[in-house]
Amino acid sequence: MGATVGEVLDEIAAALTAAGLEEPRRVARRIVVTVLGLSPAEVFAHPQRHLGEEERQRIEAIAQRVAAREPLSRIIGRREFWGLDFVLSPETLDPRPETETIVEAVLARLTDRQKRYRFLDLGTGSGCLLLALLHEYPNARGIGVDVAYGAAITARHNAARLGFGERARFVVGNWGEVLAGRFDVVVANPPYIASAELMTLMPEVREHDPHRALDGGADGLDAYRAIAPDLPRLLQPGGFVAAEFGIGQADAITKMIGDRGLAVEAITADVAGIARVIVARRPG
DSSP, rough: SSSBBHHHHHHHHHHHTTTTTHHHHHHHHHHHHHHHOOOOOHHOOTTBBBOOOHHHHHHHHHHHHTTTTOOHHHHHHHEETTEEEEOOOOTOOOOGGGGGGHHHHHHHHHTTTTTTEEEETTTTTTTTHHHHHHHHTTOOOOEOOOOOOHHHHHHHHHHHHOOOOTEEEEESSSSTEEEEOEEEEEEOOOOOGGGGGGGGGGGGHTTOGGGGBBBBBSOOHHHHHHHHHGGGHEEEEEEEEEEEEOOOOOOHHHHHHHHTTTEEEEEEEEEEEEEEEEEEEEOO
């Protein structure tokens, strides 16, 4: 590898381009930033910085794994979501930017940041959705539910690391079945990929995310069939659900939730312009 930061960045970006990765230059910069413990600005400002042999070897080792389509977030065991740093584990989904659309949908509707809201996160995984909301609403509390014990433990660890341990609880269970009481907002990023489509996913997702967090059954809607019946019971009158879904599923989910007495308020697009989040409110 090259001797300077700039040379190494050029080499990694070329290798990642050949491997077919999207945004290879950005990914290369993230690798260098991660290994050197510098900010992106520092890496950009000092391309002539000379690297030690150990630094070069560590960068090369990670770059080879990323070129083989292993996500950098899985290699380092962390992912940034909503500006917060989350630890990942084998039983948690790797949160992605489009899921932040759920947080944006909640913020657009709950404009009083000081109220004592109660949030419920179904299929919490790393806890990213619930903890992002607690970050924005300092007097709120919430519960995260996941069927995977390891995910619930990871989410609890993230809550403690981020300073939300006193306001967040995590339980193991099947969606809303284990819960009583009512919540102001229910959020969810359930599995919604049709089983037959799993093998068409990018290797970073197919080979490294837990299939239980991806596989939505024959038509991708099994999780929604399990969640929808409990929503009227779990939501306060006037409360709402904000949940992620896949391409082409909006109509089916709108009907499924509407049949349970909720009024669909919006279908919200993500940053790529793809319909991604449904918002439905319990009347009252």
